Amino acid sequence: MKPIAIFVAAVLGLPSFLFADARDMSGNFSLVQDAPILVAEVDPFSMDEDESTVAADDPFLQPVQVEVTDEMRRYDRRYRMLKYHQGFAIAALGLWAGQLITGQILYSQDNFKATWADSNRTRMAHQIFAYTSYSAYSTAMLLAITAPKFDKKQAGRDAVSTHRALAWVHGSTMMLLPWVGLVSARLNSSTNPPSPTVSKAIKTGHLAAGYAGWGALAGAMLTILID
Amino acid sequence: MKKLLLLCVLLVFPSRVWAETWTVDAGSAVTYYVHHPMHEVVGVSKDIKGEIAFNAAAISDFTGVAGKPIQADWTSFDSDNGNRDQNVLKFVEARQYPTITFVPIAIRIESEKSPNIYRAKLAGHLYVKGIKKKMVSDATIDLSDPNRLRIRTRMERKLTDFGIEPPSLLFIKTKDPFEMDIDLFFVKK
Numbered sequence: 001m002k003p004i005a006i007f008v009a010a011v012l013g014l015p016s017f018l019f020a021d022a023r024d025m026s027g028n029f030s031l032v033q034d035a036p037i038l039v040a041e042v043d044p045f046s047m048d049e050d051e052s053t054v055a056a057d058d059p060f061l062q063p064v065q066v067e068v069t070d071e072m073r074r075y076d077r078r079y080r081m082l083k084y085h086q087g088f089a090i091a092a093l094g095l096w097a098g099q100l101i102t103g104q105i106l107y108s109q110d111n112f113k114a115t116w117a118d119s120n121r122t123r124m125a126h127q128i129f130a131y132t133s134y135s136a137y138s139t140a141m142l143l144a145i146t147a148p149k150f151d152k153k154q155a156g157r158d159a160v161s162t163h164r165a166l167a168w169v170h171g172s173t174m175m176l177l178p179w180v181g182l183v184s185a186r187l188n189s190s191t192n193p194p195s196p197t198v199s200k201a202i203k204t205g206h207l208a209a210g211y212a213g214w215g216a217l218a219g220a221m222l223t224i225l226i227d
Numbered sequence: 228m229k230k231l232l233l234l235c236v237l238l239v240f241p242s243r244v245w246a247e248t249w250t251v252d253a254g255s256a257v258t259y260y261v262h263h264p265m266h267e268v269v270g271v272s273k274d275i276k277g278e279i280a281f282n283a284a285a286i287s288d289f290t291g292v293a294g295k296p297i298q299a300d301w302t303s304f305d306s307d308n309g310n311r312d313q314n315v316l317k318f319v320e321a322r323q324y325p326t327i328t329f330v331p332i333a334i335r336i337e338s339e340k341s342p343n344i345y346r347a348k349l350a351g352h353l354y355v356k357g358i359k360k361k362m363v364s365d366a367t368i369d370l371s372d373p374n375r376l377r378i379r380t381r382m383e384r385k386l387t388d389f390g391i392e393p394p395s396l397l398f399i400k401t402k403d404p405f406e407m408d409i410d411l412f413f414v415k416k
Contacts, residue, residue: 044333044350045363060296060330060354063323072322079317082310086397150313160310225265225397 074148081147088140093221095133096174096214102126107207111200130178137174141167159223166220173213180206249376249413251277256410257299257327261386262402270306270315272299275411279331283370297411298326318391319356328354329409334366343370349380353407355389376413381406 102125109119144167184202187194194202255275261268277297301321306312319327331351338346349366352359362382369377385403386393393401 045335045348047361047363058359060328061357061359063320063357064325066322075313075317079314090397150309158308160308221397225399 075150078148078150081143085140085143085147088136088143089217089221092133092136092140093214093217095129095136096210096217099126099129099133100210100214102129103207103210107203110203130181134174134178141171159226162223163220166216166223169216170213170220173209173216177206177209177213180209247283248278248280248416250416251275251297252375252412252414254412256408258408258410259304260406260408262404263396264399264402265396268306268311268401270304270312272303272305274303275299277329277411278416279413281376281413283373283376295330297329297331297409300326314394318394319389324355324357329362330354334368336368340367344368345370349378353382353384356391358389360384360388374415377411378413379408379410381408383407 102122105122106119106126109122180202184199184206187202188199193199254273256271256273257275258269258271261270275297276299278295279297301316301319302325304312304315306315316322329351331349333350335348336345337348340346345368347366347368348363350361350363353362362384364380364382366378366380369379371377383404383406386401386405387403393403395401
């Protein structure tokens with residue numbers, strides 16, 4: 001009986017000894033199941049990287065082989081287009097600011113007889129800013145509209161929906177501004193110009209729309225930045 | 228004979244190292260914090276999977292852990308912005324490395340904060356984007372509920388440590404350092 005009892009005790013107890021006290025030199029127990037085994041010499045609490053495990057044996061370092069799907073391609077295209085959208089939108093914001101500054105100067109000259117800027121040069125600069133800002137804005141708008149959409153919707157209002165809502169404001173003003181400006185210029189240079197009151201009203205409306213649209217565009221950018 | 232039988236019992240049942248398996252339970256969360264000059268980005272995942280072997284009975288002098296990986300799928304993170312969540316998948320190359328993984332390798336109880344709540348040191352490896360980094364952090368182990376273990380810790384690293392170029396928004400870059408809060412509940416398997 002005794003040899004059998006000893007044998008049974010040894011067989012049953014052996015695993016306990018194997019796992020009971022696998023301490024390293026620092027006295028810390030560190031046994032990992034189902035993961036790369038550490039070399040005992042490495043103090044687990046030191047920030048030294050453990051180089052004992054081979055990358056090829058570590059399942060968490062192996063990439064998953066994936067087939068590129070249409071959705072992945074759509075997402076990549078969306079990412080690129082929205083990056084360009086950001087760039088053109090920032091350019092449009094800056095050029096629109098130049099348009100506003102020159103427009104304000106012209107308005108002051110026409111209505112308050114300000115003489116501290118050359119009217120012809122200012123008018124030319126205003127036109128250049130108008131054409132370039134319109135081009136940059138249109139490009140940004142087309143990129144946003146044509147970028148692939150995703151179905152993941154956010155509950156309630158979020159930054160992106162606010163950003164899109166403001167687009168109606170700056171979009172509509174940007175589309176109207178060049179035409180109002182051209183009409184105003186044509187009327188004032190025609191042989192039968194409108195009355196000063198009407199002329200001033202058109203210019204005031206043109207300037208106010210410019211400020212409102214620019215404010216909406218800046219606000220649209222802020223909603224993305226501060227979200 | 229009696230002494231031999233007693234010896235068998237003592238050999239087979241060393242309570243000091245008889246670790247129980249605990250499985251991640253509902254209520255667990257992993258939260259990342261990324262800092263942009265204009266705003267903070269916080270993303271949370273509540274879909275965590277994993278197990279550890281832990282000897283709660285010998286907590287007072289316990290210095291060990293045997294763990295399977297604790298994992299969260301990158302698609303489970305929610306930062307309240309669908310566009311941003313999609314972009315995160317791109318930055319961490321979630322197609323090739325779909326999960327963020329933490330493999331605990333050692334835990335050391337350091338002191339008792341209050342009854343059944345312990346301060347500890349937790350060591351492990353964090354795997355992000357196919358890169359493995361050692362993490363050592365302070366942790367809190369809560370055994371107030373004997374059937375539900377809670378481990379909380381905060382880890383700090385840099386995005387570039389994992390090969391992630393800090394993303395930019397309107398040409399303003401986010402900051403390199405990021406933090407990760409891990410708040411895990413475990414129940415006995």
